[in-house]
Amino acid sequence: GAVVSQHPSRVICKSGTSVKIECRSLDFQATTMFWYRQFPKQSLMLMATSNEGSKATYEQGVEKDKFLINHASLTLSTLTVTSAHPEDSSFYICSALRTDILYEQYFGPGTRLTVT
Amino acid sequence: DAKTTQPPSMDCAEGRAANLPCNHSTISGNEYVYWYRQIHSQGPQYIIHGLKNNETNEMASLIITEDRKSSTLILPHATLRDTAVYYCIVTMNTGNQFYFGTGTSLTVIP
Numbered sequence: 001g002a003v004v005s006q007h008p009s010r011v012i013c014k015s016g017t018s019v020k021i022e023c024r025s026l027d028f029q030a031t032t033m034f035w036y037r038q039f040p041k042q043s044l045m046l047m048a049t050s051n052e053g054s055k056a057t058y059e060q061g062v063e064k065d066k067f068l069i070n071h072a073s074l075t076l077s078t079l080t081v082t083s084a085h086p087e088d089s090s091f092y093i094c095s096a097l098r099t100d101i102l103y104e105q106y107f108g109p110g111t112r113l114t115v116t
Numbered sequence: 117d118a119k120t121t122q123p124p125s126m127d128c129a130e131g132r133a134a135n136l137p138c139n140h141s142t143i144s145g146n147e148y149v150y151w152y153r154q155i156h157s158q159g160p161q162y163i164i165h166g167l168k169n170n171e172t173n174e175m176a177s178l179i180i181t182e183d184r185k186s187s188t189l190i191l192p193h194a195t196l197r198d199t200a201v202y203y204c205i206v207t208m209n210t211g212n213q214f215y216f217g218t219g220t221s222l223t224v225i226p
Binding site for chain 1: 118152154157158159160161162165203212213214215216217218219
């Protein structure tokens with residue numbers, strides 16, 4: 001199946017700093033990618049839809065100035081958590097939408113963010 | 117918001133069929149039913165999806181009722197590696213925003 005990677009897999013940062021997470025589709029082009037957040041023992045929550053070459057669409061309640069999304073190419077989207085605080089500690093997962101064969105979302109392995 | 121309801125947990129004996137139900141009574145005519153699963157601390161894995169007809173692939177079968185208000189994912193011969201949280205998602209094919217519900221935590225018992 002199609003492969004989506006995320007980097008880093010784990011990151012620990014201090015409160016007040018910014019962290020960038022990369023999401024790459026390795027063997028297909030994705031004009032649309034999605035970012036999710038998952039807290040322990042909870043389901044995935046859609047944060048935003050990232051479209052190549054245009055601004056991301058954020059879900060209600062997600063601060064666009066805090067979670068900066070850039071989708072600069074057909075294989076790369078980045079999520080930057082700005083001025084991170086301990087409550088931002090979570091599992092961040094991206095997915096890429098493959099449309100050349102079937103409309104299927106392929107998920108990355110996730111990034112565990114811990115803010116101290 | 118998620119448009120699906122699933123039982124929170126289920127057990128299944130290894131080697132037996134696992135039947136995971138999902139209710140989606142407000143599904144509209146152009147919405148698909150997708151199934152994904154998530155093994156602990158990993159990204160979700162695609163299993164299968166369908167619109168109206170029953171579907172089968174190498175992983176599972178998807179049975180959709182005639183009124184499309186519910187569906188069942190069938191893992192024909194469950195193994196220990198099938199222990200995971202299974203999510204049923206209803207979405208339009210284009211755009212594909214996924215709003216995950218709480219899913220069903222399936223435990224396969226030796």
